[in-house]
Amino acid sequence: MLGNSPSHLNSLEGKGRGVFASHTIQRQTIVEISPVLLFSSEEYDLHGKYTILDQYTFKWTDGRLALALGLGSLFNHSETPNISYTLDPSTDSIRYVTVRDIEPDEELCIFYGHNLWFRPVESLTSIGPAAMPQEDEDEWGGLSALDEVTGPAERYTPFQDGDPDEIIPDDDLPLVRFKPPPEEETMESVMTMILVQAWVVDIFDPRQITGMLKWLKQVGLESQNLGHLKRIRKKNGGATLLLTTSLYPPTLPEDFDLPEPYKLLVPISAALTPKSLNLKSTFWPTVYAPPRKGEAEDWSRGKIHWAWEIVQQILEAADDAKSRGELPIVAHIPALHKKNNEDQAPVSFTACDTRRSTTHPLRHAVINVIRRVADQRAQANISPPQALLDGPPVALTDYEDTQNGVNYLLTSLTLFTTHEPCIMCSMALIHSRVKEVIYIYPMAKTGGCGSVACLPILKGVNHRFGIHRWKLPGDISTSRHGIDDSIDA
Numbered sequence: 001m002l003g004n005s006p007s008h009l010n011s012l013e014g015k016g017r018g019v020f021a022s023h024t025i026q027r028q029t030i031v032e033i034s035p036v037l038l039f040s041s042e043e044y045d046l047h048g049k050y051t052i053l054d055q056y057t058f059k060w061t062d063g064r065l066a067l068a069l070g071l072g073s074l075f076n077h078s079e080t081p082n083i084s085y086t087l088d089p090s091t092d093s094i095r096y097v098t099v100r101d102i103e104p105d106e107e108l109c110i111f112y113g114h115n116l117w118f119r120p121v122e123s124l125t126s127i128g129p130a131a132m133p134q135e136d137e138d139e140w141g142g143l144s145a146l147d148e149v150t151g152p153a154e155r156y157t158p159f160q161d162g163d164p165d166e167i168i169p170d171d172d173l174p175l176v177r178f179k180p181p182p183e184e185e186t187m188e189s190v191m192t193m194i195l196v197q198a199w200v201v202d203i204f205d206p207r208q209i210t211g212m213l214k215w216l217k218q219v220g221l222e223s224q225n226l227g228h229l230k231r232i233r234k235k236n237g238g239a240t241l242l243l244t245t246s247l248y249p250p251t252l253p254e255d256f257d258l259p260e261p262y263k264l265l266v267p268i269s270a271a272l273t274p275k276s277l278n279l280k281s282t283f284w285p286t287v288y289a290p291p292r293k294g295e296a297e298d299w300s301r302g303k304i305h306w307a308w309e310i311v312q313q314i315l316e317a318a319d320d321a322k323s324r325g326e327l328p329i330v331a332h333i334p335a336l337h338k339k340n341n342e343d344q345a346p347v348s349f350t351a352c353d354t355r356r357s358t359t360h361p362l363r364h365a366v367i368n369v370i371r372r373v374a375d376q377r378a379q380a381n382i383s384p385p386q387a388l389l390d391g392p393p394v395a396l397t398d399y400e401d402t403q404n405g406v407n408y409l410l411t412s413l414t415l416f417t418t419h420e421p422c423i424m425c426s427m428a429l430i431h432s433r434v435k436e437v438i439y440i441y442p443m444a445k446t447g448g449c450g451s452v453a454c455l456p457i458l459k460g461v462n463h464r465f466g467i468h469r470w471k472l473p474g475d476i477s478t479s480r481h482g483i484d485d486s487i488d489a
């Protein structure tokens with residue numbers, strides 16, 4: 001270690017030399033500025049790629065090849081880097097900056113890209129060969145053409161071992177929860193709440209109620225997402241039974257001799273305050289669920305593992321989008337399970353931002369992915385079920401137009417996105433009733449999920465969704481998915 005230098009070299013089994021912190025280093029500290037040696041691709045093809053330098057060279061901003069001097073060539077790779085780096089063509093140098101606080105003797109690592117030419121020591125428990133580099137996509141090293149391509153690397157994924165149901169404490173999570181200020185459900189927000197159309201049926205003989213509740217269970221209607229509403233409303237000695245909020249009424253069991261079901265407007269969410277309970281219950285008996293202090297869903301090991309994999313996938317998809325000339329913004333909705341049909345393979349949706357290729361200013365990744373879900377739903381709903389065909393003729397388009405709530409496309413679903421959604425996209429997510437949003441890069445000037453504004457907590461907005469920022473891979477300004485911070489994602 002030289003003088004007061006923040007870092008020093010050391011060796012690690014399986015990695016060779018690496019750079020280590022000499023003392024505690026704070027987040028956002030420049031730990032190294034390495035001048036680079038630049039040489040042409042012809043020189044590289046003729047000589048460089050046949051030498052050890054091949055493991056240290058990478059593509060410079062203008063297509064030439066670069067070798068970092070100083071410590072720059074000695075940072076090892078990590079999937080969870082604590083150092084980000086910026087290429088500076090004006091000084092032909094690279095700046096290395098810490099992305100979080102660093103402990104003394106901790107190794108300082110950067111992220112080389114997804115196409116490694118070696119197996120990282122962290123992944124040695126997994127089976128299969130390491131991936132080969134692809135010249136155009138790699139940011140670091142391994143630029144020589146290789147003899148055979150052996151498939152993608154088995155990625156090292158934290159949280160994959162151990163009990164998947166174990167709840168992980170917030171401090172150990174790879175993400176940060178957005179904590180909205182405490183809220184009160186005001187009369188105004190209750191008045192602007194959105195109601196949804198539901199099918200109900202009158203039951204005149206109270207002895208039939210138990211039988212009908214059993215029937216709901218048998219046909220799977222009981223498990224529908226209506227936990228915020230009571231099932232039965234008492235009426236003139238009889239009762240009205242809430243059946244479903246689906247587009248079409250269910251076919252009722254014949255042995256009960258019930259009248260035709262009809263539609264009613266019912267609240268879309270539980271009541272947060274006694275006042276809203278009174279109001280909502282005038283539409284339909286509603287459950288009272290005042291928000292518990294600090295209420296937030298726990299993260300299990302299994303859920304983090306699931307999310308981790310998806311985060312890596314969308315980062316790769318953003319690389320792809322970038323290589324096609326699009327903005328490197330990707331949104332993904334995993335595993336859309338069809339209700340009451342568990343045999344159906346889960347469907348997931350991914351879309352990237354296509355503003356550039358379509359020259360259409362609204363083709364944001366989030367809007368594109370919601371559209372995909374809508375298209376899929378539209379296809380699934382193309383023909384009316386038998387119950388409707390048996391009834392009086394109804395024009396399908398009129399029928400759909402009158403259905404409040406059929407457009408709640410993302411109920412119970414999580415949306416992943418590389419960049420914090422802009423205000424337009426955050427509003428679209430509210431309309432779609434998404435359950436939670438996980439984004440990687442905050443957008444300080446345009447983000448609608450906590451940066452510039454937080455749409456789901458605005459007055460008059462009647463749907464809340466959870467917001468999480470993934471802690472990786474660090475600062476957008478130095479990331480490979482960096483975009484102009486005035487662009488709305």
Ligand SMILES: C[S@@+](CC[C@H](N)C(=O)[O-])C[C@H]1O[C@@H](n2cnc3c(N)ncnc32)[C@H](O)[C@@H]1O
Nearest residue numbers: 014015016017055073074075076077118120121
């Ligand atoms: C740019 S050099 C880094 C410094 C290198 N460790 C050394 O001693 O010269 C890249 C090489 O380091 C090794 N390396 C870097 N990160 C690694 C990791 N996570 N696991 C195993 N080897 C790694 C690989 O051999 C790779 O070709």
